[in-house]
Amino acid sequence: MYAAPRILYEETLRRNPSAWLAHLNLGFLANQDPSQGKEAAIREYRAALAIEPAEPQVHTNPGTAEMELGRYDEALKEFQAAVSVVPGYSDAWLNMGTDLQHLGRYQEAEAAYQDAEIVVSCRKAGLDG
Numbered sequence: 001m002y003a004a005p006r007i008l009y010e011e012t013l014r015r016n017p018s019a020w021l022a023h024l025n026l027g028f029l030a031n032q033d034p035s036q037g038k039e040a041a042i043r044e045y046r047a048a049l050a051i052e053p054a055e056p057q058v059h060t061n062p063g064t065a066e067m068e069l070g071r072y073d074e075a076l077k078e079f080q081a082a083v084s085v086v087p088g089y090s091d092a093w094l095n096m097g098t099d100l101q102h103l104g105r106y107q108e109a110e111a112a113y114q115d116a117e118i119v120v121s122c123r124k125a126g127l128d129g
Helices: 003-015 020-032 037-051 057-068 072-085 090-102 106-124
Strands: none
Touching: 003 020, 020 037, 020 057, 037 057, 057 072, 057 090, 072 090, 090 106
């Protein structure tokens, strides 16, 4: 099912090793493939992060995988990094809220959800810059 896209992304990296988006996409594929799993996905996400640390998805995607593995402290660091790179990245705020709930930090989780709501409201009002 994932063979053709995987081959495409691997070939892209062979031709252009700095193609961070190919690593990100390989991570996504690995995350969806039980035979590869979350650890393989995290490795690809980390490779993308090494190339393009200013892209919030390269923080949010491994954070989500870490959270799904129950590694909430590691996940939190990734979500915090994502919002430090792009404060208006609502997905990171939402994931951070969920992660903070897992950590039992409910007031901080509520604040993260409120930040996500503010971002979305501003975007709907055309105030996203």
